Amino acid sequence: MSKTAPTAEARVDSRAKFTVRGWCFLVAAVVCLAAATWLGRKDVLALSLFLGMLPLFSSLAMWLIKPRVLLKRSVDPALVTVGDAASVALRVRRRSQFSSRRRAETSGSTTHDRAAVEVHENVDPQLGKNQDFSVPVSGVPVGYTVRPQRRGMYELGPATVRVQDPFGVVTELLDVAERTTLQVAPDTEDLTELGASRVRETGGDPSRRAMPQPGPDNVTTREYRHGDPMRRVHWAASAKHGELMVRQEDPRSTRKAVLVLDMTQEHWPGERVWAGILPSTEEFEWGVRATASILDHLTRRETVVFALDDQGRALPHGDMESTDQRDTSVSDNTALEVVHGLAQAALVSRPEPDAATDPLTTRFDREALTHPLLLITGKLSAQAARRYVTAAKGNVAGSVIMVLNPPMTRPESADILETSGWSVVLVSRWTDIDAAWTSILDGATLLDPPPARPGSSS
Amino acid sequence: MAIIPLHVLLLASIALGCVGMAGALAGFWWVLPVAVTVVIVLLVTAAARWLRLPSAVVTVLGLAALILALTVMHVSDHALLGFIPTPDTFTAAGQLWSESGSFVSRQSAPYGQNPGLALLLSALVGLVAVFMETALLGLRMAGLACVGILALLVVPALTLPGSVSMWGLGAAIIAALALLAGSRLWGATRQQRIAPTPGGLPRALLVIAGVLAVTLLVPTVMPGFFSGAFPQGSSFNSERAAGVGPLRAVGQDLRESERVQRFSYTTSDGQPKYMRLMTLSDFSQSEFFPQTDNLEEGLDGIADSETNPVSRENPVTSKVTFEDYNEHWLPAPYAPTEFSGIGNEGWSWNPRDLSVYSAASDMSGGTFTVTSSAPQATPEAMRSAASSGANDELADYMRLPNEMPESISSAARQLTDGAGNDYDRALALQNGLRHNFQYDVNAPLAQGYDAGGMDSMEQFMETRTGYAGHFAPAMALMAREVGIPARVAVGYLPRHRLGIRRAASASRWAPVTLTRGPNSTSRASVGAIRAHPRHSHHPGVRPRVRQRARSGRLRPAR
Secondary structure, eight states, rough: OOOOOOOOOOOOOEEEEEEEHHHHHHHHHHHHHHHHHHTTTTHHHHHHHHHHHHHHHHHHHHHHHOOOOEEEEEEEEEETTTTOOEEEEEEEEOOSSSOHHHHHHOSSSSSOOOOEEEEEOOOTTTOOOEEEEEETTTTTEEEEEEEEOOOOOOOOOOEEEEOOOTTEHHHHHHHHOOOEEEEOOOOOOOOOOOOOOOSOTTTOSSSSOOOOOOOTTTEEEEOOOOOOGGGGGGGHHHHHHHHHHHEEEOOOGEEEEEEOOOOOOGSSSEEEEETTTTEEEEHHHHHHHHHHHHHHHHHTTEEEEEEEEETBBOOOOTOOOOOOOOOOOOOOTTTHHHHHHHGGGBOOOOOOSTTTTTTHHHHHHHHHOOOOOOEEESOOHHHHHHHHHHGGGSSEEEEEEEOOOSSSOOOOOHHHHHHHEEEEEEEESSSSSSHHHTTTTTEEEOOOOOOOSSTTTO | OHHHHHHHHHHHHHHHHHHHHTTTTTSTTTTHHHHHHHHHHHHHHHHHHHHHHHHHHHHHHHHHHHHHHHHHHHGGGGGGGGTBOOOOHHHHHHHHHHHHHHHHSOOOOBBBBOHHHHHHHHHHHHHHHHHHHIIIIOOOOHHHHHHHHHHHHHHHHHHOOOOSSSHHHHHHHHHHHHHHHHHHHTOOOSSSSSSTTTTTTHHHHHHHHHHHHHHHHHHHHHHOSSOOSOOOOBBBBSBTTTTTHHHHHHHHHHHHOOOOOOEEEEEETSSSOEEEEEEEEOSSSSSOOOOOSSSSSSSSSHHTTTTSSSOOOOEEEEEEEEEEESBBOOOOOSEEEHHHHHHHHOOETTTTEEEEEESSSOOTTTTTEEEOOOOOOOOOHHHHSSSOOOOOGGGGGOOTTTTOHHHHHHHHHHHTTTTSSSSHHHHHHHOOOOOOHHHSSSHHHTTOOSSTTTTHHHHHHHHHHOOOOHHHHHHHHHHHHHTTTTTTTEEEEEOOHHHHHHHEEEEEEEEEESSSSSTOOOOEEEEEEEEEESSTSSSSOOOOOEEEEEESOOOOOO
16 A cells, blocks of 8 residues: 655645634625615614624734744654654744743743644654644643654654634634654564574684683673673672673674665565655565664674665664764664664665675775675665675675565575575565574575464564 | 623623613613613622523523512512512513603603613613623623624614714724623633634734724715615604604605605685694704693693784684694694694693694594684885894794804805895895705715704705705704794695695795884794705795784793
């Protein structure tokens, strides 16, 4: 099911119209005018003029003197994880010459200031239903909660403010085009411990083979985070701080890996789905979730992950826009930021790069990223597969998780990659991420069908 | 919903609505009873609303409070313990009601003090208060509450020829707008949680100014809207509204396209007569009305030559049969000396001008006979008569009102420049009006100076266009200015064909009095201009100098 993308700046008609009372007045004015003509009286004429002029002058006044209203929307927090709630607050302030900031901050309305405006808030259907509020002008916020079910970037609003004239005969809709962004980061899943290094290595790899032993020297600790393995708990430090403390990574004992999330639209065929305002597919969403989970899992286990997209750019940290960051490495300090940054991941349409100018190759060469590579992509074409093979020539090992969309046929690219020595895991969007993770080393075909119950996806 | 501010708002709107109603009432005698009634009603309803009683109960309590207030203030003698209504109370109230009805039909608007009218007004305004309170706080429909203000304006609309005054209209508009805005401000609206939007005050002021300007100014400049099915100055149960004076009534009759037969008469000498109804001598009011106090009861005094000292030479008998007749005054040729066929009950007459008045007005179908005797005087006699301007007994007919426009006095002096005696002066005034002025019965109404009172005279002198209702007082005032006692007579013109007197031939003319000397036994008075021809196909003034003489001394009226 496709739907048109929500435009970034939805404009709303700003027009005045008469209320029921206004129309009644106008009709009564016409009737009275007819009566005045028939009866031959100037007092009835005066009555009809009063009835008719009131709505007309009111609409003239509405047109000449715009209501001084400023609508401010804020989201707290501005970035949430899927399934968590975010509070949206609407505040209205008079747009007056003198700063009314002080007045806006006071909570509670005084008896003088019982003015309010009617606000119709447009809410993205993925976040909830459209809401109608009466927001007091004193600055007291009126809020609602959204609980996004899908990662992405959402634009809250726009809102339309309905104002009425003092006599209740004309109403006008003013649009408040200001929109507020809510970023929703993907939810990470717990992945199975693979014990000793599960990323395939061949000889010559400087990475260690055996599990690292905790070293007593120069250990920095940090607070325990949910998901950290218990063997990394530093008990002495925990006793001193009174809460669980975990050893930070020892750079000497870290392994390294490269994680590439393909964000080229042509590599992800499938039905268009919208992650808020970002173009995506269901398969890509699976891929983003998998990327987030793998990133989180590896960085907790003394692995530095070099996270890139298929153009060699670093995945964005936090809510910064994806920049051409020098440092693509992600350690456990920065893992959370990168997971949050995945809220912005979107499919971009671009052509296949030439082998000569492939930015991915350039990046690999420049930073000597020869570590084991994990690629997460969709149904690749043969040409794309060959490109990756070329780009990853320097890597000691290559694995790919290919998320296929229906029809679930084994693509040619899978064969190409396998013959080049990659391990290929074919999954569908309903496949358990953990199952795919455990199959990385050996490769597998885990094309789970959609579950019997409609509408659910893993 | 804020109850106290809304009730204060109701009180203020009713007060503003009463400004318009005040135009139909003379003086402030009505303010206290009406105010007390309204305050009591609103206090009771406010308390009931504050106690959160159901809306229907509040309305019933308001009506009960109204009845209580009316009882205490107007008929407390007939109530138990002074405030509990009993059946006796209602009969007493009914009597007051009918008394007010007769008062209203006898008097002309603006109405003076009358206990029955006070009860009526208090009841009306009290009912309006209950209605508006129910509409505003019970039904939460402010637009409906504004209809209550309209009800208050109906009183001047149906009684005054000018309907609601500017002040009344402006006050009513402000009251209606206050109701509409205040209901939204204090929560008496059907939609939930609607409050005025910020920045409403400048917009409200703009709307108020605009609506007031258009509603008050446009009707005065817009042409038309003065004749139709029920024009201003009409009334439901009588021919005209109570505030319409005789001169204005002439205009209404002349503009009437339908011809109604009022009465028919035959005379013993076969000549048609001027059938005079009443005279106007007090020009100090804004609307000229005949004098209805200090009248002699019964008609015997007319036949008595002691009390009615006019000469009885050459009597003529006229027999009058009413067809569709609704005036208070009897039509009779001047000067009547005897009436028969109508008895004595309910009639009174004015010794000063021999007009006959009845409080009851419906004489349709009746018939009577009047013997009259016309004064005889020749122009030579008129010329040599001494001026009677200094005569104390005719002082009433010399009085000039303060509001008389300068143009009348200067025109009078200009026209009579060079005339040597009162008769020639009167003739000069008459010719001046005849030659220099135009006749038009519609233009004055359309341009806003319809005849009826002093207000129309200034514009009449300026535009030099008018009809009988303008010419006659102009003549009378100019005559008084140059020292001739004068008054305006109102009646029906003679027609060539005897018998039928149509409404369209109403006209007014101004008899001018000349006397022959302070102690002379005969006085001559000159009837002057007939300012209006029989019907509009003959425009222009047809003057006629008519002479009357009155013998005997004029006795001061008792």
